[in-house]
Amino acid sequence: MTMRLTVEPITLHLKTPFRIAHGTSTARYNVLVHLGDGVGEAALAPQYGYTQADVAAYVEGLDLDALGGDDPLALEESLDRLPAGPPPARAAVDVALHDLWGRRLGHPLYRLWGLSPARCPLSSLTLSIAADEQDMRRQVREARGFPILKLKLGSGDVALDEALVRAARQETDVRLCVDANSAWSVDEAAGVIPRLAAYDLLFIEQPIAAAEVQDWHALRRRLPSDMPPLVADESVHQAADITALVGAVDGVNIKLAKAGGLGEARCMITLARALGMRVMLGCMVESSVGITAAVHLAPLADWADLDGNLSILADPYDGARMTQGRLDFPDGPGLGVTRRSEREQDGNETGK
Numbered sequence: 001m002t003m004r005l006t007v008e009p010i011t012l013h014l015k016t017p018f019r020i021a022h023g024t025s026t027a028r029y030n031v032l033v034h035l036g037d038g039v040g041e042a043a044l045a046p047q048y049g050y051t052q053a054d055v056a057a058y059v060e061g062l063d064l065d066a067l068g069g070d071d072p073l074a075l076e077e078s079l080d081r082l083p084a085g086p087p088p089a090r091a092a093v094d095v096a097l098h099d100l101w102g103r104r105l106g107h108p109l110y111r112l113w114g115l116s117p118a119r120c121p122l123s124s125l126t127l128s129i130a131a132d133e134q135d136m137r138r139q140v141r142e143a144r145g146f147p148i149l150k151l152k153l154g155s156g157d158v159a160l161d162e163a164l165v166r167a168a169r170q171e172t173d174v175r176l177c178v179d180a181n182s183a184w185s186v187d188e189a190a191g192v193i194p195r196l197a198a199y200d201l202l203f204i205e206q207p208i209a210a211a212e213v214q215d216w217h218a219l220r221r222r223l224p225s226d227m228p229p230l231v232a233d234e235s236v237h238q239a240a241d242i243t244a245l246v247g248a249v250d251g252v253n254i255k256l257a258k259a260g261g262l263g264e265a266r267c268m269i270t271l272a273r274a275l276g277m278r279v280m281l282g283c284m285v286e287s288s289v290g291i292t293a294a295v296h297l298a299p300l301a302d303w304a305d306l307d308g309n310l311s312i313l314a315d316p317y318d319g320a321r322m323t324q325g326r327l328d329f330p331d332g333p334g335l336g337v338t339r340r341s342e343r344e345q346d347g348n349e350t351g352k
Helices: 052-060 064-068 075-080 087-105 133-142 158-171 186-199 213-222 262-274 288-295 342-350
Strands: 005-020 023-035 038-042 125-127 148-152 175-179 201-205 230-232 251-254 278-281 321-323 326-328
Touching: 005 052, 023 052, 023 087, 038 087, 038 288, 052 087, 075 087, 087 262, 087 288, 125 133, 133 158, 148 158, 158 175, 158 186, 186 201, 186 213, 213 230, 251 262, 262 278
Parallel strands: 125 148, 148 175, 175 201, 201 230, 230 251, 251 278
Antiparallel strands: 005 023, 023 038, 321 326
């Protein structure tokens, strides 16, 4: 493979501090990987512990000749030859390979996969853990026009978490879903979920800690049958994690940075469907490179949570866009992303 493979560390500054149960961020330190004309992104969420140096070490250790052989269009062969390593790093190379493949063939990824943007679900907009009920009401008002809001919970006080959902529901009649990011114990989740169900939630995501699969089954046994769907996020990284959750969760949140790229994400979607689970396509805080890569798969999902680029200043790329929850697919080949000038990046700082 006679092309360059380069690493570009990027700092994504957030428009406002973003608080979830794992902590508060004001910036994320991601990595862009360039493979010839292709580009991919390693989204580095702090809770998973991977660094820009980890991504650089993985990429710099790749043997391009062994990876791609003589044919850059032999995508599946190249993906099969990717070595194990940090999932975000592998995801960046996987996406760059897909982007290069699509560019060489002259079509967007979704078209090469035979997918229709018309089947794409609306995306939610995520609201940070609110300091109090007044703060939650303010965030909801500022998000007016979005049809689905995801409320981050996990404040450390389950009663406050419930009060925040109640305040949001009093403020709006749009669809609401919640994500506790592993914050509750099984006892806390079993107590609060039936009360949260009264607020007509689309789903409840990762209410309990990720490590113990049996806790999911214990929680399911303690809940009434008419609860909102339970969705696993931190508990599911790759396809091998899904089968253990059959009967305990109703859906899985698939993210490219967890899965290790588009190839594994497609396998996960197929497996989840075969096991009767619903599928969410989610994201980290990412530029339009990472978000657009996931958008190409969105027609295969029941739910989309692909708003990670809306929270950043100076997005270095232009790609898929969201208009009040509707995801607009780029028409260009591969990912369809284009590099923005510094002037264009500065102009992005004021809008969503």
